[in-house]
Amino acid sequence: MRVYVEIVEGPLPPAKLAVGEGTGAFVVFEGVVRGEEDGKKLQALDYQVYEPMAGKQLESLGVAMVQEFGVLDVAVWHSSGIVKVGEVSFRLVIKGTHRHEALEATGEFIERMKRDVPIWKKPVFAPATPGEKSGRSIFEKSPTAKKTGRKATRKSKGKPKR
Amino acid sequence: MKVKVLLFGAEQKSVGRSSVDVEVADAPRARDVLKALFEKWPQLKRARLAVNHAFVAGDEMIGAKDEVALIGMVSGG
Numbered sequence: 001m002r003v004y005v006e007i008v009e010g011p012l013p014p015a016k017l018a019v020g021e022g023t024g025a026f027v028v029f030e031g032v033v034r035g036e037e038d039g040k041k042l043q044a045l046d047y048q049v050y051e052p053m054a055g056k057q058l059e060s061l062g063v064a065m066v067q068e069f070g071v072l073d074v075a076v077w078h079s080s081g082i083v084k085v086g087e088v089s090f091r092l093v094i095k096g097t098h099r100h101e102a103l104e105a106t107g108e109f110i111e112r113m114k115r116d117v118p119i120w121k122k123p124v125f126a127p128a129t130p131g132e133k134s135g136r137s138i139f140e141k142s143p144t145a146k147k148t149g150r151k152a153t154r155k156s157k158g159k160p161k162r
Numbered sequence: 163m164k165v166k167v168l169l170f171g172a173e174q175k176s177v178g179r180s181s182v183d184v185e186v187a188d189a190p191r192a193r194d195v196l197k198a199l200f201e202k203w204p205q206l207k208r209a210r211l212a213v214n215h216a217f218v219a220g221d222e223m224i225g226a227k228d229e230v231a232l233i234g235m236v237s238g239g
Contacts, residue, residue: 119239
């Protein structure tokens with residue numbers, strides 16, 4: 001079993017993924033920044049990540065998916081900082097022997113992440129044009145929210161389960 | 163003793179700071195810190211407490227060197 005977690009500054013680059021032997025189901029979910037929120041045109045989302053806790057929580061979620069659903073591997077990447085419309089801010093890759101557990105684990109991981117992982121997004125709205133609603137950010141950056149370009153990588157030490 | 167509590171997201175916006183200090187009796191538990199927080203900032207009541215990067219129950223002891231954070235509604239993904 002292997003669980004991999006990485007917090008990335010800015011948008012996620014295109015994925016380079018290897019399926020590997022023993023995998024019968026390979027699920028890739030990507031979260032993309034939409035162009036509008038609450039009817040207002042969006043430029044980007046600005047992600048605030050409480051990095052040490054978010055990394056631990058994501059890793060725990062990955063381990064839980066392996067234990068509860070029997071999937072083989074879980075890998076997750078999440079952005080910190082600014083991600084523009086159309087760019088990828090979240091990627092979850094789950095490998096399983098069969099599709100049922102891989103798909104179930106994918107949905108459950110995302111549900112739990114949205115409940116328990118300390119990541120917040122604030123909208124960065126496009127300048128309002130006549131007749132449109134304008135928008136503003138809802139909170140300020142925290143000094144603990146890293147924006148240094150550093151990658152925080154967490155890898156479990158377990159061997160891949162086959 | 164004084165406990166520093168980190169704030170994020172809507173809680174940070176609501177209080178206007180990225181952290182606050184609360185005064186509690188020595189050897190506090192998580193519930194004591196929450197009580198002190200909520201008395202001063204009632205708008206934070208829906209948030210949970212995390213100590214050293216994990217959510218904790220109300221009876222969790224808090225030490226002087228622990229990292230304490232208030233985690234409100236999250237919105238990752």
